[in-house]
Amino acid sequence: MKIAFQGEMGANSHIAIVEAFPDAEAAPYATFEDALAAIASGEADLGMIPIENSVAGRVADIHHLLPHSGLFIVGEWFLPVRHQLVAPRGAKLSDIKTVESHVHALGQCRKVIRKLGIKPIVAGDTAGSARAIAERGDKTCAAISSRLAAQIYGLDVLSEDIEDEAHNTTRFVLLAREEKWAKPDSGPLVTTFVFRVRNLPAALYKAMGGFATNGVNMTKLESYMVDGNFFATQFYADVDGHPEDRGLAYALEELKFFSREFRIVGVYPAHPFRATFSETKD
Incomplete structure (x- = not known):
């Protein structure tokens, strides 16, 4: 089974797919529109799409795009979000001058960023930020990403679980081309x-x-x-x-x-x- 998501390998959407469907193929797409189009065309079987976060609120664009996509929700998944401060191999926390990530991730880690006195830089997504700093190899540049992204792109974790709020959780909806209602009286x-x-x-x-x-x-x-x-x-x-x-x-x-x-x-x-x-x- 091929499941589409927005972002790059190592994104939280990727983690949600791994948790919910360990044997599925996770297929990354650059934008939400691309991911939804892949599901609609049959290029992907399902989609794992974030719809809201307990700290940041609703995910931009999804409420606008979903009703016009012609797709149907067939399930949901909740993922506790754990942010890691990652940097190229050998970097030290004292060397870090900038940190880049998705705007929501930066906003969810304000306390640590302020405490370290480093400059936040808004990027497209968390996993993409991890890949970018790995490619540059500049040990003064860090990213906020998942532990999976750090493993994929060969980065060191300088500080673990740096999110401001322990309840930080993202809700995902599982999208499909065809409508499939759960049966009545089949549980909540x-x-x-x-x-x-x-x-x-x-x-x-x-x-x-x-x-x-x-x-x-x-x-x-x-x-x-x-x-x-x-x-x-x-x-x-x-x-x-x-x-x-x-x-x-x-x-x-x-x-x-x-x-x-x-x-x-x-x-x-x-x-x-x-x-x-x-x-x-x-």
Whole structure:
């Protein structure tokens, strides 16, 4: 099985694939558009795409690209993110003057960067930064990447697990060309859908009312512009349950009444991390 991801070998998306599908082939693509196109064309069987991070929030572009991709969510994966400060072989921590990485990784390691007094440089992604400093071989240049990237590109780990927050976790969605709903009553499930409300006073409030009255837990609701139009807003939502469950069926029926567009993007098993996280919160 070939699974597409955005970035380079050693990226966190690569790690998620290795954890979820140890026997699969991880296929890197330069951009999210390229990765989604590979799935849509059949060049890749599935895609492992990051959608949100517990520290940085939602991943840019994905909420905009996903509804237009024609792809479906068939699963999810949660990956605790552990950042390493890496540098060319033989480099010392005292020699480092700059550190480069993805803007989110730099933002998630502000304390260490400030403590060391080194200059952060924004780059395309974490694994690409590791490859770049390995190719340059400048022992004053470090990168923030995964341990897997350090192994792939032959770098030393100068400081381990430097993320500011221990809860730093990224949620990925598993994308496929064909819709494949999980079966009802097959365990904890997540239903993801996108919608646009009708141009009526309090339409969003009324559309959401059915979820409250039917006892449906909505775990995510985000909005974003459509085609750059300030007055055209699309919503992306995750709820617990299956569309055939009585409560969710009634809630979706009410939502559709107040919506001009509605599409279910996926019905898939909830990752065990959700239960673990809920227990720690309780």
